[in-house]
Amino acid sequence: MKLIVFSFIMLTTLSNCLSQDVRSNKVYSKVELREDLEVFRGILEELHSGLYWYRSREETNKHLEDIRSSLHDETSEIEFYKRLAPFINRIGCGHTVIGLSDSLDNEITDEGKFFPLYLKFLDSQAYCLQNNSNDRQAIQPGSKILTINGHDMDSLISRFTEFAVGDGYIQSVKLRALDYDFEYYYRVIMGEFRKFTIEFVDVLGNKGTAELDALSKSEIQENAKRYVQSKPVQENIQLTFLPQSNSALLRIKIFFDWNAGKQKFKFEKVISQCFQKIDSSGVNNLIVDVRNNPGGRDNYGLELFSYLFNKSIIEFKRIEFKTKESKFLDYSERKKLYFNKHKKINDSTFIETKGKTLQSYGPSSPQFGGNVFLLMNGNCFSTCADFTALVKSYDIATIIGEEPGGGYYGNTSGSVIPFTLPNTKMRLWVPTNRYTTNVSPIVEFGRGTPPDYPLTPLIEDLAKGVDTELEFTLRLIHKDK
Secondary structure (H helix, E strand, O other), X not given: OHHHHHHHHHHHHHHHEOOOOOOOOOEEOHHHHHHHXXXXXXXXXXXXXXXXXXXXXXXXXXHHHHHHHHOOOXXXXXXXXXXXXXXXXXXXXXXXXXXXXXXXXXXXXXXXXXXXXXXXXXXXXXXXXXXXXXXXXXOOOOXXXXXXXXXXXXXXXXXXXXXXXXXXXXXXXXXXXXXXXXXXXXXXXXXXXXXXXXXXXXXXXOEEEEEEEOEOHHHHHHHHHHHOOOOOOOOOEEEEEEHHHOEEEEEEOOEOOEEEOOEXXXXXXXXXXXXXXXXXXXXOEEEEEOOOOOOEOHHHHHHHHHOOOOOOEOOEEEEEEOOOOOHHHHHOOOOOOOOOOEEEXXXXXXXXXXXXXXXXXXXXXXXXXXXXXXXXOOOOOOHHHHHHHHHHHOOOXXXXXXXXXXXXXXXXXXXXXXXXOOOOOOEEXXXXXXXXXXXXXXXXXXXXXXXXXXXXXXXXXXXXXXXXXXXXXXXXXHHOO
16 A cells, blocks of 8 residues: 555656756766866865865765766756765855856746745754745645655755755754755755645644645745735844843844945944943843844954953954965956965965954953843854854853854854856855864864754744744743842
């Protein structure tokens, strides 16, 4: 019986599958692909200063040789991508990205048909957050997705996260990538389908099956408008006072300056103004919310930290890069490498010698002397992850949420250079500077800042617009009264 059911599902899946050979998905000879691979390899070896941070040179070389040996004539760009992307994943650098050529990516995005549900991945389970299909009643928000076209979600998650990137061995950021781009991963990795057969469990625990049409991006976006609610424009820094809990809530969306209309805002100036208001208010609790903050200028993370810790610190032990020039810039629009004041250690190592984050800095005034709570999740990355590492190392806050996507001990970032491979025209982004954060060795190598209270949102809260982590934090504050 199981064999009959499996055969039926696979026949249905095959009949619904469209050809993956879209016009721009060209095929290449083994010679062309090996040339692209050699350029790909040369760029990484010459410029990526964290290439061997999490994998040895021997392991890295073996993987590259395995890719080279697997190439054959009449290999499409998508199949080549499927070899390179898992290699990039295993470098353990969330700033290093491989993508399809612009022509193929644009064609897939503009003309392709996609999975029509907006999924949320919580504790390695997939839930429908929005049904953006033409049949809104088929699957309700909050339903747990079990299978898609006969493939169980565990296997799909395992497969797709091999193509996502993050620092070290961190998985949270890869699940957050699926939150945003599951339909794109499905289209590129699994192929294009006319329909999707979906098994699910609804919010009442009842199992069901639905068949939904694949839709274009524009159709999905149009259907998604059913869920859109008018929200005020959010600035990069938001300060809200919560009188009932004697607390202030400081949200940092990104560590950058920003514009609002014709007005320009400087991060450091606005942060100073916020802490002046916090100081004047007399609140005893400060909730710093950096969830979904992708990073920004490294010294801005240090600036925020300086209002929370009453001693001066040096944020980074070391910032290094491998070379001041490269022949591989011939494959980039960037024709020059940018670097700060530095000194040469040897032929393949240079270290920066000047900068706010390499010198003793802080504290800033007015200091906040009350209880600090930090909210973070897997989308906290780069400068944001550096900030969470400082908070953990100096033990200045109670941390709630999910492991951030950036490494506790540092990352490779700084100047990120875009490259184009010569034959396939696939795009490669490579960072040049390896940052080693000046933190206590209290976290497992290859991981991000661990929360004191591990917590991910509840699907029922998300469906109702309830902030799970914030509500939990407010209960902690109330309990401590």
